[in-house]
Amino acid sequence: xxxxxxxxxxxxxxxxxxxxxxxxxxxxxxxxxxxxxxxxxxxxxxxxxxxxxxxxxxxxxxxxxxxxxxxxxxxxxxxxxxxxxxxxxxxxxxxxxxxxxxxxxxxxxxxxxxxxxxxxxxxxxxxxxxxxxxxxxxxxxxxxxxxxxxxxxxxxxxxxxxxxxxxxxxxxxxxxxxxxxxxxxxxxxxxxxxxxxxxxxxxxxxxxxxxxxxxxxxxxxxxxxxxxxxxxxxxxxxxxxxxxxxxxxxxxxxxxxxxxxxxxxxxxxxxxxxxxxxxxxxxxxxxxxxxxxxxxxxxxxxxxxxxxxxxxxxxxxxxxxxxxxxxxxxxxxxxxxxxxxxxxxx
Amino acid sequence: xxxxxxxxxxxxxxxxxxxxxxxxxxxxxxxxxxxxxxxxxxxxxxxxxxxxxxxxxxxxxxxxxxxxxxxxxxxxxxxxxxxxxxxxxxxxxxxxxxxxxxxxxxxxxxxxxxxxxxxxxxxxxxxxxxxxxxxxxxxxxxxxxxxxxxxxxxxxxxxxxxxxxxxxxxxxxxxxxxxxxxxxxxxxxxxxxxxxxxxxxxxxxxxxxxxxxxxxxxxxxxxxxxxxxxxxxxxxxxxxxxxxxxxxxxxxxxxxxxxxxxxxxxxxxxxxxxxxxxxxxxxxxxxxxxxxxxxxxxxxxxxxxxxxxxxxxxxxxxxxxxxxxxxxxxxxxxxxxxxxxxxxxx
DNA sequence: ATTGGCACTCCAGTCATGCGAGTGCCAGCT
DNA sequence: AGCTGGCACTCGCATGACTGGAGTGCCAAT
Numbered sequence: 001x002x003x004x005x006x007x008x009x010x011x012x013x014x015x016x017x018x019x020x021x022x023x024x025x026x027x028x029x030x031x032x033x034x035x036x037x038x039x040x041x042x043x044x045x046x047x048x049x050x051x052x053x054x055x056x057x058x059x060x061x062x063x064x065x066x067x068x069x070x071x072x073x074x075x076x077x078x079x080x081x082x083x084x085x086x087x088x089x090x091x092x093x094x095x096x097x098x099x100x101x102x103x104x105x106x107x108x109x110x111x112x113x114x115x116x117x118x119x120x121x122x123x124x125x126x127x128x129x130x131x132x133x134x135x136x137x138x139x140x141x142x143x144x145x146x147x148x149x150x151x152x153x154x155x156x157x158x159x160x161x162x163x164x165x166x167x168x169x170x171x172x173x174x175x176x177x178x179x180x181x182x183x184x185x186x187x188x189x190x191x192x193x194x195x196x197x198x199x200x201x202x203x204x205x206x207x208x209x210x211x212x213x214x215x216x217x218x219x220x221x222x223x224x225x226x227x228x229x230x231x232x233x234x235x236x237x238x239x240x241x242x243x244x245x246x247x248x249x250x251x252x253x254x255x256x257x258x259x260x261x262x263x264x265x266x267x268x269x270x271x272x273x274x275x276x277x278x279x280x281x282x283x284x285x286x287x288x289x290x291x292x293x294x295x296x297x298x299x300x301x302x303x304x305x306x307x308x309x310x311x312x313x314x315x316x317x318x319x320x321x322x323x324x325x326x327x328x329x330x331x332x333x334x335x336x337x338x339x340x341x342x343x344x345x346x
Numbered sequence: 347x348x349x350x351x352x353x354x355x356x357x358x359x360x361x362x363x364x365x366x367x368x369x370x371x372x373x374x375x376x377x378x379x380x381x382x383x384x385x386x387x388x389x390x391x392x393x394x395x396x397x398x399x400x401x402x403x404x405x406x407x408x409x410x411x412x413x414x415x416x417x418x419x420x421x422x423x424x425x426x427x428x429x430x431x432x433x434x435x436x437x438x439x440x441x442x443x444x445x446x447x448x449x450x451x452x453x454x455x456x457x458x459x460x461x462x463x464x465x466x467x468x469x470x471x472x473x474x475x476x477x478x479x480x481x482x483x484x485x486x487x488x489x490x491x492x493x494x495x496x497x498x499x500x501x502x503x504x505x506x507x508x509x510x511x512x513x514x515x516x517x518x519x520x521x522x523x524x525x526x527x528x529x530x531x532x533x534x535x536x537x538x539x540x541x542x543x544x545x546x547x548x549x550x551x552x553x554x555x556x557x558x559x560x561x562x563x564x565x566x567x568x569x570x571x572x573x574x575x576x577x578x579x580x581x582x583x584x585x586x587x588x589x590x591x592x593x594x595x596x597x598x599x600x601x602x603x604x605x606x607x608x609x610x611x612x613x614x615x616x617x618x619x620x621x622x623x624x625x626x627x628x629x630x631x632x633x634x635x636x637x638x639x640x641x642x643x644x645x646x647x648x649x650x651x652x653x654x655x656x657x658x659x660x661x662x663x664x665x666x667x668x669x670x671x672x673x674x675x676x677x678x679x680x681x682x683x684x685x686x687x688x689x690x691x692x
Numbered sequence: 693a694t695t696g697g698c699a700c701t702c703c704a705g706t707c708a709t710g711c712g713a714g715t716g717c718c719a720g721c722t
Numbered sequence: 723a724g725c726t727g728g729c730a731c732t733c734g735c736a737t738g739a740c741t742g743g744a745g746t747g748c749c750a751a752t
Contacts (some may be wrong), residue, residue, distance in 0.1 A: 023745095024745080025744070025745050026745075026748085027744085027745075037693095037694070037695090038695055038696075039695095039696095039745095040694075040695055040697090040747095041694055041695070042697070043746070043747075044693090044694085044747095046746090047746090047747080057746080058698095059701085059702060059703065059745095060701050060702055060703095060707070060746075061700080061701045061702050061703080061744070061745045061746050061747095062702080062703075062744075062745065063744085063745070063746095084728090100507075101506075101507050129367065134487065134488075135485070135487055137485045137493075139481070139483045139495065141480065141497055142480075145485075145701085147495070147497070147503060149493070149495070149505070151487055151493070155507055157507055159495070159503055159505050160447075161446075161447050162502055173662075179736090192743085236606070237606075238584070238602055238606060238607075239599055239602035239603040239606055241602070242597050242598045242599035242601075242602050243597070243599050245597070251588055251589070251591070252588045253585055253588035253589050255588075256584055256585035256587070256588050257585040258581070259585075260583075260584060260585055296727090303671060326408055371713070371714050371715085372714075372715080373713080373714075382725075383725070384725070384726055385714095385726095385727095386717095386725075386726055386727070386728090387717095387724085387725055387726070389714090389715070389717095390716095390724090390725085391717080392715090393715090402732095403714090403715080405714095405732085405733055405734060406714090406715075406731095406733055406734090407713070407714045407715050407716095407732045407734080408713075408714065408715085408733075408734075409713085409714070409715095409731050512732050545701095556700075579723085605752080
């Protein structure tokens with residue numbers, strides 16, 4: 001069984017190893033931390049920690065390095081979030097204040113996070129599946145081209161250009177628009193998709209006069225809604241992986257690929273389990289299923305007007321968890337406040 | 347003076363070095379290429395090539411490696427574009443066929459290019475500065491929110507949400523819309539920006555009733571046009587840099603940073619000088635001013651309905667220029683055809 | 693339970709050595 | 723004049739032996 005002091009030794013090892021990136025020995029610990037016991041005592045504790053597979057010695061006779069399990073215990077039981085300095089808080093504010101629409105806010109958020117942590121920053125779009133459609137707008141561009149515009153209550157605006165093959169007169173257009181409006185406005189995206197599907201399947205619903213053209217419009221709306229349903233990520237700071245390359249045993253290729261693919265990271269972010277504070281960490285081998293066995297993700301929930309999403313950082317397993325957890329939480333809170341405020345002012 | 351055969355030796359060295367990534371010696375050349383002379387003769391030629399600084403020996407007694415200048419001569423005078431295989435042509439077609447709007451076409455283009463070349467693929471958006479504005483649309487979302495939509499003849503649609511503080515009745519809205527229409531429709535983006543600026547400076551032009559609100563709309567239009575003026579890039583395949591990392595002497599950090607920044611690559615792509623075929627290459631140290639002294643860019647012009655832009659790949663100086671040049675050219679031609687066809691069908 | 697001491701292990705750096713690839717140069721040949 | 727074979731020479735690189743140092747595990751003593 002690992003004693004209380006043993007856990008403190010684990011903490012010291014994690015801290016020093018993250019700091020120095022060198023395996024840490026018993027002597028170094030008594031020098032850097034005031035344990036009040038001798039190196040031999042620390043060695044006994046370390047032997048126990050090694051039995052529990054919380055630390056490991058790379059070579060028979062070298063200092064110890066935390067295992068992934070060791071990091072997990074550290075994060076869950078030993079890490080005290082390091083509060084941000086006033087300068088750091090000011091930095092978040094100056095990055096985010098004065099931003100415009102949702103896209104802009106999220107881009108600024110990842111920039112701030114990557115700047116503060118020196119890691120890759122990731123933010124999930126708020127899930128639009130639960131968002132409500134507030135506007136459907138059709139704009140004719142002439143030559144049979146039609147612009148379909150959807151707006152949700154979360155402030156997302158999306159437009160799609162489609163070729164319907166004919167130009168409508170104002171009355172017909174108003175009629176189609178009204179039809180789509182009753183079908184969709186006030187409905188959540190998910191329900192809207194369902195209704196659209198029914199509409200496409202039901203032969204009676206077709207207005208025979210413009211059958212092909214309206215079908216084309218409905219299809220464009222469906223595609224657009226489908227895109228809403230898919231979650232999206234915004235990222236920044238992938239170059240930081242190259243700076244920290246030596247922290248990854250293998251190549252950073254799979255990491256860059258995951259960043260480019262997005263879908264892997266989306267699943268990973270989605271599956272992480274948050275604690276009661278909304279914070280979550282996924283460490284090293286826990287990510288092996290995603291091909292990211294040498295990386296860690298630290299994330300925090302944030303609240304976009306009722307729809308929960310996550311913001312976090314991706315970096316090497318050997319990262320500064322206390323700082324990153326605190327920074328991610330601070331940014332998430334600021335982001336939540338921004339989005340609330342944004343919403344009430346408009 | 348370098349003889350004709352000397353140049354062929356240079357070509358052999360470039361080819362073999364790109365192939366094997368090992369310095370190539372005189373013996374290897376006579377073995378792999380049918381020069382019909384002995385190794386000693388090749389050695390004499392190599393000594394001349396070294397005098398001209400076209401090749402260099404990493405160590406006193408090792409094979410030779412092309413210098414950046416050597417690559418330049420190779421690309422300008424010695425490289426014969428390697429024609430694409432039917433399978434490769436089919437791959438381009440299957441990537442690009444069935445694509446939708448401009449964004450979609452460009453995304454598919456970079457995917458195809460990165461797939462075919464294994465490098466980072468880059469495509470410039472067609473310059474919208476010369477594009478003509480065909481539609482200005484205003485959509486009220488209620489709560490004082492207004493959606494401003496601009497459409498150009500190149501098929502780009504852009505929308506922006508702005509808070510105007512009040513809701514207009516239909517007549518007022520139509521009036522404002524008509525005013526913007528006469529100001530902008532049929533004008534190139536550049537000219538539109540100018541007219542907007544004049545409009546904002548001219549105190550007489552303000553409709554006093556809705557002064558603040560219309561100003562807000564005009565300002566949103568101006569911001570949107572400004573964004574049009576800025577060129578943009580679409581990229582894919584940045585993970586490939588990690589795969590080819592050993593080809594870069596230093597870190598790939600500056601490269602990833604340039605990819606994230608975009609602005610550096612935009613300038614670089616813009617400043618490259620194309621030959622009469624629309625092909626351009628910028629090699630190694632020629633890119634030093636951009637912080638990319640160990641990378642090369644190969645690009646080809648393509649024609650987006652009259653507005654010229656570029657598509658290309660970024661990779662290590664030691665890249666397969668004949669293949670990449672040919673692939674970039676093929677993709678550029680296909681892209682040009684797609685955009686033409688697209689335009690006429692709509 | 694903690695400690696000092698001690699033997700042991702293993703990494704990392706240094707040096708000497710040998711091998712092989714490749715060059716430069718020269719004398720001779722066509 | 724150009725090409726060739728031959729030969730001495732230079733390095734890079736891999737190998738192996740040796741050493742110093744850091745760190746451990748264990749044990750007897752406190």
